[in-house]
Amino acid sequence: MLDLIKKVYRKLKSALSSQGGTITSVSTSRPMVALTFDDGPDPICTPHLLDVLQRHNAKATFFMVGQAAARHPDIVEKVAGGGHAIGNHSWDHPSFPRITSQERRAQIRACAKAIAPYGxxxxxxxxxDQNLWSRLDALWLGYQVIMYSVAAVDWLDHDEEWMKSRIMSRIRNGxxxxxxxSLFRYGEDRYADRAPMLRAVDLLLGELSGRFSFVTVPELLREGRPLRKKWHKKCDIDFLNDLKGPYGEGWRYSEVDGWLTSRK
Ligand SMILES: [Zn+2]
Structure with missing residues (x-):
């Protein structure tokens, strides 16, 4: 009896800890990687990007913002038609630890509606940005949280060579x-230019297509064991409040007597 209790306890503990971390990559011996594109769809950049990906026979995953997807349903359909995967990146890009649980779930649901039936x-x-409570909301709604192991840092004004080299020096199987x-929120107008990112992806795929297969996140997850990290992060309030974007004012965040508040 005691052995059975111990066994159940070990199983529960491992199930909980496997959900405790956030997926950042996949353990696989096969040369497969997943490109992910956030904040779109964008009426100008996304169709160009789809052409680049197709030219190199690469598949990718697009974490779309619901508000942008609702405005450009034709592009959402085109992305899905190209064999790419589509994931959820909220309705209008608030920092999840700084809004209420009810708001977070509404954000996820509204985006899911905008990217249906492909999401x-x-x-x-x-x-x-996430904390324990935002992780629980994702779990409650049946979502896997997918972060990343390599960032191109294409939200600042780096050129294509810089981004390509950065990715090439960090890329591994999985x-x-x-x-x-697209950039839904940015610090400076010039950062919004997607041309350097498009050139970086073209260069990268030109150099690495023979070495790696570029697959979607769901395909990569089928290849091996997901690797998880304890990922709790919150952006600075002043940083968030200084951002701007094509969809207007956005969320404002403040701290009153140690309590965080936010409003549209
Ligand atoms: Zn984003």
Whole structure:
């Protein structure tokens, strides 16, 4: 009897700890990687990107913002038609630890509606910000949270050579790579230009297509064991409040007597 209790306890503990971390890559001996593009769809960049991917026979995963997807349903359909995967990146990009649980679930549901019927149960929280409570909301709604192991840092003004070299020096079998086919919020107008990112992806695929297969996140997850990290992160309030974007004011965050508040 005691052995059985111990066995159940061990099983429970391992089930809980496997959910405790957030997926950042996949353990596989096969040369497969996943490119992911956040914040789109964008009416200009995304169709260009689809052409680049097709030219190199690469598949990718698009974590779309619901508000953008609702405005460009034709592009959502085109992305899905190209064999790419579509995941959830919230309705309008708030920092999840800084809004209420009810707001978070409404954000995820509204985005899911905008990317239906193509969206998968994959979530990437805006800014990569999350805490224990936002993880529980994702679990409650049946989403896997997908972060990344390599960031191109294409939200600042780096050129294509810099981004390509950065990715090439960090890429491994099973890597999940973070890029943006749009920037929903940014610090400076010039950062929004997606041309350097498009050139970087073209260069990268030109150099690595023979070495790696570029697959979607669901395909990569089928290849091996997901690797998880304890990922709790919160952006600075001043940083968030200084951001701007094509959809207007956005969320404002403040701290009053140690309590965080936010409003649209
Ligand atoms: Zn984002």
């Amino acid at each position: 998968q149960q994959l979530l990437r929280p805006p800014y990569g 890597s999940i790579i973070l890029l943006h086919d």
